[in-house]
Amino acid sequence: MNSANVLKNFIVLEGLDGSGTTTQLKMISERFRNNGMKCFPTMEPTESSIGKLIRDALKKNISIDAKTMALLFASDRNEHLYGKEGIIRFIDHGYTAVSDRYLFSSIAYQSLSCGFEWVLGLNDFPLPEYLFFIDLSPEICQTRMKNRESRELFDEIEIQEKILINYKKGINYYADSGMKVFYLDGNEPPEMINEKIWNII
Numbered sequence: 001m002n003s004a005n006v007l008k009n010f011i012v013l014e015g016l017d018g019s020g021t022t023t024q025l026k027m028i029s030e031r032f033r034n035n036g037m038k039c040f041p042t043m044e045p046t047e048s049s050i051g052k053l054i055r056d057a058l059k060k061n062i063s064i065d066a067k068t069m070a071l072l073f074a075s076d077r078n079e080h081l082y083g084k085e086g087i088i089r090f091i092d093h094g095y096t097a098v099s100d101r102y103l104f105s106s107i108a109y110q111s112l113s114c115g116f117e118w119v120l121g122l123n124d125f126p127l128p129e130y131l132f133f134i135d136l137s138p139e140i141c142q143t144r145m146k147n148r149e150s151r152e153l154f155d156e157i158e159i160q161e162k163i164l165i166n167y168k169k170g171i172n173y174y175a176d177s178g179m180k181v182f183y184l185d186g187n188e189p190p191e192m193i194n195e196k197i198w199n200i201i
Helices: 021-034 049-058 066-082 087-092 103-114 116-122 138-145 157-173 190-200
Strands: 006-015 039-043 096-100 127-135 180-185
Touching: 006 021, 006 087, 006 103, 006 157, 021 039, 021 096, 021 127, 021 190, 039 087, 049 066, 066 087, 066 103, 066 116, 087 096, 103 116, 103 157, 116 157, 127 157, 127 190, 138 157, 180 190
Parallel strands: 006 096, 006 127, 039 096, 127 180
Antiparallel strands: none
16 A cells, blocks of 8 residues: 555646646636636646756757656656645645646556666655546557647657556555545546546536
8 A cells, every 4th residue: 555645635637748737737727717717727748947947858959868857847746745835835725736647647648768667766745635537548649649739759659558558556555545546438428538537526
């Protein structure tokens, strides 16, 4: 059993690139606002200096070692949680924080090169109260990403297939943590997925 703390009023959206997590972030935050509820929509990598460096590496504008990338993600996440404008501060002020990606992405992506246990050790962070994984095949995700301006570091289908396996391995690792995990069918229309998320939370 993993001993990580579960952070109340914290929701995380995960899935392969192209699965629709960013769409759901926008839809959920809009529903919170329409219902007069306070929501802090956010994402990883963040817009901080560390996050921008990560995005440059993902876009292949710069080349950095795989372990350096994993360390950058963990550093960005630490600030995302504990910084002056971080998740915990907003939760303490009565907001529900909703993040597009979190430590499960690090486990899924960085474990490819750095090893599962090593990446876990870097990411000893609180778990969300709710984790929603939008489950969609790598083939369909690839089709959705065809319209993107440029391809990123992990976009190839062979890599995405391995990432999907790592995602489920990582989520299963926290099976007894108290975090509430829901797998959603990414083939369904975004509105239907959003309705399911909203009904659960």
